Amino acid sequence: MAYPYVSDREVRVVSKHFGDPLQRRIDTYVERGGYKALAKALEVGPEDVVDIVKSSGLRGRGGAGFPTGVKWSFMPKDTNRPHYLLCNADESEPGTFKDRELIRWDPHQLIEGCLIGAHAIRAQHVYIYCRGEFFETTQVLARALEDAYAKGYVGENILGSGHTIDVTVHAGAGAYICGEETGLMNSLEGRRGLPRIKPPFPAAVGAFGMPSTINNVETLCAIPHIVTHGGEWYRQWGTEKSPGTKLFCVSGHVNKPGNYELALGFPLSELIEDVCGGVRNGNALKAVIPGGSSVPIINAEEVSRCSLDYEGCVAVGTMLGCASVIVMDETADIVKQVRRMADFYAHESCGQCTPCREGTTWTAKILRRIEDGRGTEEDLDTLMQTTQNMVGTTICVLSDSVAAPVQSSIVKFRDEYLALIRRGERVGAA
Amino acid sequence: MADMVTLTIDGHEVSVPKGTTILEAAKTIGQEVPHYCYHPGMSSPAMCRLCLVQVEGAPKPMPGCVTTVMEGQVVHTESEQAKANRQGVLEFYLVNHPLDCPICDMAGECDLQDYVHEEGRQHGRSVEPKRIFGRDDFGGDVLFYGDRCVMCTRCVRFMSEVEQDQRLTVVERGSRSVIDTFFEEGLEGTHWHGNIVDICPVGALVSKDFLHKARAWDLEHTPSVCTSCSQGCNIDLHTRDNLVQRLKPRENLDVNGWWMCDHGRHNYEWINQGDRIEAPLVRDEAGGTKALGWKDALGSLLERAGSLSGASVKAVASPFASNEDLGALAALVTALGGGETVFRSARAQEEVVLKGFPTLARRKDLAPNTHGATSIGMSRVGGDEATGGLDQVAAHDGIVIVLGDALSDLDASFGEKASLFVYVGTHTVAAAATADYVLPVTTFAEQEGSFTNLDGRVQRFWPALQAPGMARPAWLILGAMVAELAGSEPARSAADSFALLSSKVTAFGGMSYDDLGTRGAVVNATVSLSGD
Ligand SMILES: Cc1cc2nc3c(=O)[nH]c(=O)nc-3n(C[C@H](O)[C@H](O)[C@H](O)COP(=O)(O)O)c2cc1C
Ligand code: SF4
Ligand code: SF4
Ligand code: SF4
Ligand code: FES
Numbered sequence: 001m002a003y004p005y006v007s008d009r010e011v012r013v014v015s016k017h018f019g020d021p022l023q024r025r026i027d028t029y030v031e032r033g034g035y036k037a038l039a040k041a042l043e044v045g046p047e048d049v050v051d052i053v054k055s056s057g058l059r060g061r062g063g064a065g066f067p068t069g070v071k072w073s074f075m076p077k078d079t080n081r082p083h084y085l086l087c088n089a090d091e092s093e094p095g096t097f098k099d100r101e102l103i104r105w106d107p108h109q110l111i112e113g114c115l116i117g118a119h120a121i122r123a124q125h126v127y128i129y130c131r132g133e134f135f136e137t138t139q140v141l142a143r144a145l146e147d148a149y150a151k152g153y154v155g156e157n158i159l160g161s162g163h164t165i166d167v168t169v170h171a172g173a174g175a176y177i178c179g180e181e182t183g184l185m186n187s188l189e190g191r192r193g194l195p196r197i198k199p200p201f202p203a204a205v206g207a208f209g210m211p212s213t214i215n216n217v218e219t220l221c222a223i224p225h226i227v228t229h230g231g232e233w234y235r236q237w238g239t240e241k242s243p244g245t246k247l248f249c250v251s252g253h254v255n256k257p258g259n260y261e262l263a264l265g266f267p268l269s270e271l272i273e274d275v276c277g278g279v280r281n282g283n284a285l286k287a288v289i290p291g292g293s294s295v296p297i298i299n300a301e302e303v304s305r306c307s308l309d310y311e312g313c314v315a316v317g318t319m320l321g322c323a324s325v326i327v328m329d330e331t332a333d334i335v336k337q338v339r340r341m342a343d344f345y346a347h348e349s350c351g352q353c354t355p356c357r358e359g360t361t362w363t364a365k366i367l368r369r370i371e372d373g374r375g376t377e378e379d380l381d382t383l384m385q386t387t388q389n390m391v392g393t394t395i396c397v398l399s400d401s402v403a404a405p406v407q408s409s410i411v412k413f414r415d416e417y418l419a420l421i422r423r424g425e426r427v428g429a430a
Numbered sequence: 431m432a433d434m435v436t437l438t439i440d441g442h443e444v445s446v447p448k449g450t451t452i453l454e455a456a457k458t459i460g461q462e463v464p465h466y467c468y469h470p471g472m473s474s475p476a477m478c479r480l481c482l483v484q485v486e487g488a489p490k491p492m493p494g495c496v497t498t499v500m501e502g503q504v505v506h507t508e509s510e511q512a513k514a515n516r517q518g519v520l521e522f523y524l525v526n527h528p529l530d531c532p533i534c535d536m537a538g539e540c541d542l543q544d545y546v547h548e549e550g551r552q553h554g555r556s557v558e559p560k561r562i563f564g565r566d567d568f569g570g571d572v573l574f575y576g577d578r579c580v581m582c583t584r585c586v587r588f589m590s591e592v593e594q595d596q597r598l599t600v601v602e603r604g605s606r607s608v609i610d611t612f613f614e615e616g617l618e619g620t621h622w623h624g625n626i627v628d629i630c631p632v633g634a635l636v637s638k639d640f641l642h643k644a645r646a647w648d649l650e651h652t653p654s655v656c657t658s659c660s661q662g663c664n665i666d667l668h669t670r671d672n673l674v675q676r677l678k679p680r681e682n683l684d685v686n687g688w689w690m691c692d693h694g695r696h697n698y699e700w701i702n703q704g705d706r707i708e709a710p711l712v713r714d715e716a717g718g719t720k721a722l723g724w725k726d727a728l729g730s731l732l733e734r735a736g737s738l739s740g741a742s743v744k745a746v747a748s749p750f751a752s753n754e755d756l757g758a759l760a761a762l763v764t765a766l767g768g769g770e771t772v773f774r775s776a777r778a779q780e781e782v783v784l785k786g787f788p789t790l791a792r793r794k795d796l797a798p799n800t801h802g803a804t805s806i807g808m809s810r811v812g813g814d815e816a817t818g819g820l821d822q823v824a825a826h827d828g829i830v831i832v833l834g835d836a837l838s839d840l841d842a843s844f845g846e847k848a849s850l851f852v853y854v855g856t857h858t859v860a861a862a863a864t865a866d867y868v869l870p871v872t873t874f875a876e877q878e879g880s881f882t883n884l885d886g887r888v889q890r891f892w893p894a895l896q897a898p899g900m901a902r903p904a905w906l907i908l909g910a911m912v913a914e915l916a917g918s919e920p921a922r923s924a925a926d927s928f929a930l931l932s933s934k935v936t937a938f939g940g941m942s943y944d945d946l947g948t949r950g951a952v953v954n955a956t957v958s959l960s961g962d
Contacts, residue, residue: 175603192600197476197496351600351607352477357581358522361605365558382555389518392490393479 003105005256007275011237011245014221015261018105024140026147029108035153037224041116042161049120053223055231057243062088062179062216063292063322065242065310068223074203075121076211083123084207086188086214087114089130089137090172090179094293094344095324098247099217101259103130103137106221107144111167113220115154116227118165121213126167129184132174142169176348180396181214183350194350195396216322218247238264242309242320252327253280268306272327283329287413291321293341294401296408297334317408334413335420338405339367345402356399359390363402375421380410437503452505453481453494463507464516464545466582466631468495471688471787472591478582479519480545484512491515516549525556526605528577536633538646542580563608568598569616570623571638571692576608579634585609585626592689592786593622609634621782621792624695628678629688639696640676644668652894653680653948655881657750657874658694659778660795662883664949665690667698667875667894674698674875674894682949685887689784691792701895706856707870708899719868724900728911731852731867735766738849741828743769746820747808748834749797751904752879753888753938754924755871756799757931758908759833760806765915766829773803774812774819774835793884798874802882805937805953820844833904834871837861854904870901877903878924880946882953888941889950 003019006012017023017032029035041049054069075083087110091099103110114126130138145167148154156164170188172178178187182196185207206212222244226234235243242264248271251257255277262271268290272279279285285300290308296318298306306316313320328337346360363386366379387403394400410417436445439456446455453463454470466478474495482491486504494507506512523542531537563576583600586609590596597617601610617623627635649668656663656677663686666678677698679690710727711719722730743763747756763769775797782792800810812819817839823830824840830848834855837844842863845851853862854869862868874881876897880890905927906920913920921927925943932938937953945951 177603192603197493346604349604351581351602351604352475354477354479354519354522354581357605357607358525361561362522362525362556362558369558386518386521386555389515389521393482393515393519395476 004258009275010261011263012261013225013245023106034108037227038112038115041119041227046120052231056226056234061218072120079122082210084212085118085123085126087128089217092176092179095326096292096322097249100137102217102221103141107141109221111148113223115165116223124164128169130171132172138171177350194352239309246323249324250276253329254327255280264309266308268308269304279329286330286332287328289326291319292324295319295321296404299412334409334416335371338409339371341405342367353394355390355393435499435501437499439505440508450499452497455499463494466580472587482515483507484509520550524554526561534633535636541631569618573636575634578632580632584629588626594785595620624692625689644670644675652892654891655889656694657798658697659793660884661793662889663690669894672895673702686790687787693792701875706898711868713866741849743829744823744826745771745831746835747771747773749773749775749800749803751834753802754879754927755904756803756806758905761912762908765912771808772811773808774816776816777814799881871904872897872901886953887950890946
């Protein structure tokens with residue numbers, strides 16, 4: 001199989017069936033061992049499932065990397081009020097395209113993960129919140145869900161266990177901010193997609209005011225495998241603190257962009273050189289954003305020292321985020337790329353918090369002016385300070401996400417800014 | 431006390447009930463943390479980010495409006511870091527703000543102006559073109575200047591949470607966010623929307639009625655009570671050039687919270703009405719009238735009354751008169767030999783309840799002091815239009831005294847039969863054509879006094895305007911006559927007059943002006959008023 005590109009360096013757990021259209025069929029999925037983990041989970045009960053997931057060390061794949069088993073254990077043990085599991089399939093971070101693929105190629109893997117997760121947190125209802133633009137994906141998922149209902153894997157008395165779990169696929173209306181967990185809850189409830197103030201945290205007051213847990217698609221897709229094989233099995237890959245495998249969405253100036261599932265801790269330079277076939281046209285590498293547009297940009301030297309796990313990225317001053325690796329070669333125009341990210345955040349800010357509402361647009365306007373050759377050196381100081389005023393001062397971290405690329409690029413690629421400011425000339429074209 | 435939490439704010443130890451927010455706790459030591467989105471009468475979205483304070487041990491600045499106090503917490507609202515945070519946030523507010531203070535109605539009482547002046551940067555750093563929304567008519571009394579909006583959503587929350595008629599919303603997101611109405615009618619037909627102008631911290635929502643009428647710093651503010659229904663909302667009269675320019679609600683959680691209705695807010699032009707009676711007028715033998723000084727006028731009036739000994743009195747009072755005025759009238763009627771006092775008042779068909787603050791409503795009883803009049807022993811006559819019911823008075827051949835009622839449904843034949851007809855009012859009215867004495871009195875806005883609202887709450891008001899000519903408060907002139915007849919000391923102040931009332935009428939027993947203060951107190955005995 002040749003899902004756009006594959007590499008023998010990969011460890012394909014959740015992406016094993018990418019490229020195989022048969023996997024979408026429930027019969028194939030079951031033939032290949034599907035829904036067995038669900039049966040096991042229903043048998044052992046919530047506490048044990050949480051323990052297995054805790055022992056695997058699985059960390060949330062939505063960006064923050066919070067240990068999933070620990071998050072599940074925050075849910076109240078009683079069920080006086082309904083509990084909800086929310087699956088975050090709003091995938092909108094620039095550079096990220098893994099959740100869409102997980103759903104498209106292997107929808108039952110996600111449904112099974114959702115059911116196990118729901119059982120673990122004693123929820124009887126799962127909402128899968130899909131990004132509004134994901135028409136085909138949402139359709140594939142909805143069809144798979146119908147099949148799963150028909151075969152008795154979802155709904156009342158699942159597999160004769162006496163447990164009831166319903167799953168609803170909900171299509172968003174296309175807003176990045178609805179991927180933020182509490183923005184998603186408001187949107188799901190039919191309100192404006194505005195992030196909520198925490199506390200209260202979702203495990204206490206979440207969707208519809210009820211105890212809720214929210215997990216990313218990739219996180220939930222790993223669950224059936226972990227439940228089947230155990231926590232230790234999952235720990236055979238990755239590092240002590242970042243166990244397991246992770247999908248890397250590589251885009252930009254490499255010969256073979258695409259999704260690659262690798263053991264965490266994989267060296268970034270090898271991902272580029274080996275797995276992705278190197279930088280295009282034999283060009284020199286200029287910069288990489290390893291975790292999606294919200295994390296600091298790193299230069300070629302930092303790339304050479306970066307290992308792709310949560311701690312390894314922090315060690316070189318960036319973050320793993322959702323592992324969306326954006327590669328830029330020597331022809332890249334850093335100022336333009338950063339301005340485009342700022343434009344994105346300005347467009348997507350929900351507008352509640354003043355530093356974010358005003359700061360994102362202001363940042364984008366300054367960057368545009370610099371790009372157009374009308375910038376000044378003071379603009380760079382202003383940008384450093386005003387973006388700093390956007391960090392830690394808002395309800396959610398969208399605001400902080402602007403500071404990351406702007407500040408890191410000004411520090412690391414100041415020359416490019418200065419070149420535009422002094423001569424009104426761009427470096428590179430892309 | 432187990433429910434109290436002790437913490438330190440700006441070096442002061444503070445004890446407040448558990449669950450109090452840092453912002454409210456700071457108020458107890460007189461520290462006002464700057465804020466826009468927070469309003470004590472509504473939910474807190476914590477979105478303006480202006481109230482960020484430094485809490486020792488917290489990884490980032492905390493919004494004071496939603497962060498509740500914790501035992502032993504150390505909070506700084508004025509530290510270098512707290513100030514730097516605020517300055518940082520304030521700078522963002524100016525990125526798109528038009529700074530058109532010179533032509534903005536809010537200038538002088540604007541929280542953006544004040545905060546930036548106090549703590550903002552000396553020079554703005556933004557040189558980018560500003561976003562432009564322009565102006566919009568929101569219907570009702572409200573104009574929206576979109577560019578001035580600081581997006582605190584107080585207006586949206588007032589309409590959805592307090593009036594509970596969701597007419598406003600935020601449209602779009604990010605810096606394209608703008609407040610808008612759903613349909614063409616906007617705020618039209620709602621009853622409390624004037625409040626959104628009050629709570630808008632900037633000049634984004636302005637009153638059409640007040641637009642460009644006066645600058646905020648030229649207005650005098652006088653605490654008063656709304657006279658447009660029996661709720662008795664606490665208000666401030668904003669005056670300039672001896673005219674009322676607008677009414678604003680004054681906070682009183684026991685009566686009106688922070689709010690007032692649109693009906694009451696806009697019913698003030700009558701106070702400014704000219705053509706006042708400026709001197710006591712006495713009818714002469716030839717049938718004409720002659721202006722006299724107070725001493726001569728009251729002297730001759732008492733002489734006339736004395737010559738009619740044995741004549742009974744019928745008086746018509748007004749529920750717009752103060753407790754003191756009504757008390758003095760009642761005392762005069764008694765001193766003249768006794769009789770009956772009635773009053774007329776308008777009633778609306780429906781109450782207009784403020785759903786999110788249900789103890790407040792525009793009441794059916796459209797007068798401010800019906801309860802006071804009833805407590806003093808006067809009875810209501812006539813219909814719901816404040817008409818009719820005076821046939822007996824019109825036919826009376828003894829002494830007739832009218833205080834404040836404009837007698838608008840009656841003609842010049844009224845009082846013809848009376849042996850003595852005294853009209854006490856602010857304006858010459860047709861039905862007082864045969865009055866032997868016309869005595870000019872002040873409006874509530876020109877005198878000190880009190881009203882008793884429908885719950886029996888006695889509330890004081892203060893003089894805001896200069897009275898025209900020789901007009902004097904009714905309690906003063908009626909009280910002077912009572913004193914003359916009884917050979918006692920007259921009341922020389924409204925407080926004295928209230929003390930007299932309190933000594934005579936049990937409902938007011940034990941109360942004094944000092945106790946009432948600016949918030950009022952509830953009378954001892956409640957009188958039952960039919961249909962409230
Ligand atoms: C602005 C913003 C956008 C986000 N978008 C997504 C998203 O599209 N998908 C996602 O899984 N998590 C997203 N997150 C992270 C979620 O808030 C949340 O942490 C995550 O869904 C938790 O799942 P996990 O524990 O499985 O990682 C976003 C966060 C922020 C602040
Ligand atoms: S930080 Fe930005 S996106 Fe997040 S809640 Fe505030 S305004 Fe909305
Ligand atoms: S119009 Fe005024 S009250 Fe409404 S959001 Fe804007 S600033 Fe706030
Ligand atoms: S409710 Fe009554 S007292 Fe209050 S403002 Fe309206 S009319 Fe005046
Ligand atoms: S008052 Fe606290 S954030 Fe607005």
